[in-house]
Amino acid sequence: MGTSSRIQAGAVMGRKGEEKRQRIIDAANTLFYHKGFTATSFADIADDCDVPKGNFYFYFRTKEELLDAVIRDRSERLAGLLDDLHKDIPDPRARLHRIADVPFNDRHEVAQYGCPMGTLSAEIGKLTPFSQNALTSMYSLLLMSMHHCLAGMGLSHDDADHNARHMLTRLQGAANLAQTFKDENWLEAEIADIHDWIDSL
Amino acid sequence: MGTSSRIQAGAVMGRKGEEKRQRIIDAANTLFYHKGFTATSFADIADDCDVPKGNFYFYFRTKEELLDAVIRDRSERLAGLLDDLHKDIPDPRARLHRIADVPFNDRHEVAQYGCPMGTLSAEIGKLTPFSQNALTSMYSLLLMSMHHCLAGMGLSHDDADHNARHMLTRLQGAANLAQTFKDENWLEAEIADIHDWIDSL
DNA sequence: GTCTATACCTTGATAGAC
DNA sequence: GTCTATCAAGGTATAGAC
Numbered sequence: 135m136g137t138s139s140r141i142q143a144g145a146v147m148g149r150k151g152e153e154k155r156q157r158i159i160d161a162a163n164t165l166f167y168h169k170g171f172t173a174t175s176f177a178d179i180a181d182d183c184d185v186p187k188g189n190f191y192f193y194f195r196t197k198e199e200l201l202d203a204v205i206r207d208r209s210e211r212l213a214g215l216l217d218d219l220h221k222d223i224p225d226p227r228a229r230l231h232r233i234a235d236v237p238f239n240d241r242h243e244v245a246q247y248g249c250p251m252g253t254l255s256a257e258i259g260k261l262t263p264f265s266q267n268a269l270t271s272m273y274s275l276l277l278m279s280m281h282h283c284l285a286g287m288g289l290s291h292d293d294a295d296h297n298a299r300h301m302l303t304r305l306q307g308a309a310n311l312a313q314t315f316k317d318e319n320w321l322e323a324e325i326a327d328i329h330d331w332i333d334s335l
Numbered sequence: 336m337g338t339s340s341r342i343q344a345g346a347v348m349g350r351k352g353e354e355k356r357q358r359i360i361d362a363a364n365t366l367f368y369h370k371g372f373t374a375t376s377f378a379d380i381a382d383d384c385d386v387p388k389g390n391f392y393f394y395f396r397t398k399e400e401l402l403d404a405v406i407r408d409r410s411e412r413l414a415g416l417l418d419d420l421h422k423d424i425p426d427p428r429a430r431l432h433r434i435a436d437v438p439f440n441d442r443h444e445v446a447q448y449g450c451p452m453g454t455l456s457a458e459i460g461k462l463t464p465f466s467q468n469a470l471t472s473m474y475s476l477l478l479m480s481m482h483h484c485l486a487g488m489g490l491s492h493d494d495a496d497h498n499a500r501h502m503l504t505r506l507q508g509a510a511n512l513a514q515t516f517k518d519e520n521w522l523e524a525e526i527a528d529i530h531d532w533i534d535s536l
Numbered sequence: 537g538t539c540t541a542t543a544c545c546t547t548g549a550t551a552g553a554c
Numbered sequence: 555g556t557c558t559a560t561c562a563a564g565g566t567a568t569a570g571a572c
Contacts, residue, residue: 151537170461172373175565189539191567246460253457255515256449260371270516296524299512303525307508311500314456315471323497324504352555376547387557392549 147193155193155203157183163204167250171201171257198264205268208250212272216279226286227332233279234301234328237309238321245318249309277302287335297335304328348394356394356404358384364405368451372402372458399465406469409451413473417480427487431533434480435502438510439526442519449514453507478503488536498536505529 147155161183165174176197180187194200215236223229237244247253255269277298284294308324348356362384366375377398381388395401416437424430438445448454456470478499485495509525 147537154538168461170373170458172371173462176567177564186539187566188541188568192538195567197566248457248460252511252515253461256454256457256511257371259514259517260369260448260454261374266517273512273515299521299524300528303508303512303521304504305508306511307504307506310453310457310507310511311474311504313460314453314474316460316467320500320504323500327501348555355556377549378546388548389550389559390557393556396549398548 151193154185154189158185158190158193158200159203159207162200163207166201166204166254168247171254172261198262201258202265202268205254205265205272209268209272209275212275216275220279220282226283227335230280230283230287230301230332231329233276233283234305234325234332237305238325241312241318241321244309244321245312245316248313249306252306252309253313273302284335289335301328301331352394355386355390359386359391359394359401360404360408363401364408367402367405367455369448372455373462399463402459403466403469406455406466406473410469410473410476413476417476421480421483427484428533428536431481431484431488431502432530434477434484435506435526435529435533438506439522442513442522445510445522446513446517446519450507450510453510454514474503485536490536502529502532 158179161179162174165178165182169178176187176190180190190200194203216233219229219232223232237249251269251272255273258265258269280298280301281294284297285291289297304324305328308321312318312321359380362380363375366379366383370379377388377391381391391401395404417434420430420433424433438450452470452473456474459466459470481499481502482495485498486492490498505525506529509522513519513522
């Protein structure tokens with residue numbers, strides 16, 4: 135948090151400011167997910183977080199900087215989630231099953247809005263390289279977690295690499311098609327297959 | 336073509352008009368793919384196709400109608416491509432291999448802009464149900480072609496369903512992640528795996 | 537430090553001349 | 555039928571009062 139505000143607008147904030155900044159990020163996070171980055175306006179965000187839109191520029195110099203903060207915030211949440219799984223579930227295979235279930239747990243939203251990372255990445259990848267790094271490092275978190283599980287299950291380094299990529303690909307594709315067809319069953323079916331595949335390794 | 340113009344603006348056009356309408360669709364098609372639907376303005380399209388933007392409304396009542404025409408145009412191209420494959424390659428397994436190679440053949444563009452259908456679907460799915468049907472019927476074309484190949488390879492109806500879904504999921508995920516990482520190798524690696532998988536069926 | 541008022545630009549869409 | 559000129563609305567961003 136201190137890290138991310140350093141590279142944002144040079145603002146020095148008190149406790150209240152930090153809290154307000156977070157409110158903006160939270161509202162933007164949801165709206166970028168539900169409507170997309172380009173289709174979301176500052177007015178939309180302002181309505182949702184009760185901060186006047188003119189005030190946004192005290193916390194973020196541009197819309198892209200807000201996007202960056204949103205992605206970093208998501209990364210931190212994902213890192214926390216993966217950390218928790220790592221602490222709570224020592225068995226690597228069981229843990230991998232739980233990772234496969236992450237999108238399934240949100241299947242209703244995923245069928246409506248797609249994968250929060252995948253849809254944003256698809257949009258941003260066309261627009262600007264600005265937040266490219268933040269996005270790929272977020273995916274790398276997932277890949278590393280999967281890799282760690284697979285290695286723990288006895289796979290070689292190369293095999294773990296290969297299968298982590300494979301698993302992420304399937305999850306991403308399932309999320310995209312579940313959204314396209316507005317059908318959670320697509321996600322459900324493919325994730326069920328992934329569970330079988332994990333057990334076959 | 337006659338069919339699609341009927342449901343668009345009530346315009347009656349001559350040969351020149353049809354040709355101009357097609358120029359608009361072609362330019363919009365490329366720009367929606369490269370920049371996204373929301374981020375593409377009529378001014379952008381007008382610049383690329385040498386038709387004054389005010390004139391667009393003679394051919395399409397709204398931007399959404401233009402989008403619809405773009406998707407229908409893509410559908411016709413895909414249907415033609417699949418038809419050609421069907422005529423040229425009678426062996427179902429060989430044909431399925433060729434279908435798997437479709438995104439691979441455009442790997443350079445896919446690594447930059449993602450899957451033309453998948454990225455559009457991810458964006459549009461959040462905005463409006465307007466072109467939902469046109470999009471899903473386009474995916475259904477692919478699914479049916481895959482299903483037909485799989486059934487021809489001796490799989491039961493249910494197995495063919497299941498595996499067509501699985502294959503489409505992998506292709507879609509591979510395209511998304513290739514774009515995210517700006518890395519054609521991701522696409523290449525996953526499609527290589529799909530070829531192995533096809534041969535294992 | 538925080539927020540209001542607003543500038544300036546681009547958007548999708550329209551009206552009416554040719 | 556085709557296109558130019560323009561609209562009202564909404565976009566991001568800024569300047570400056572409190």
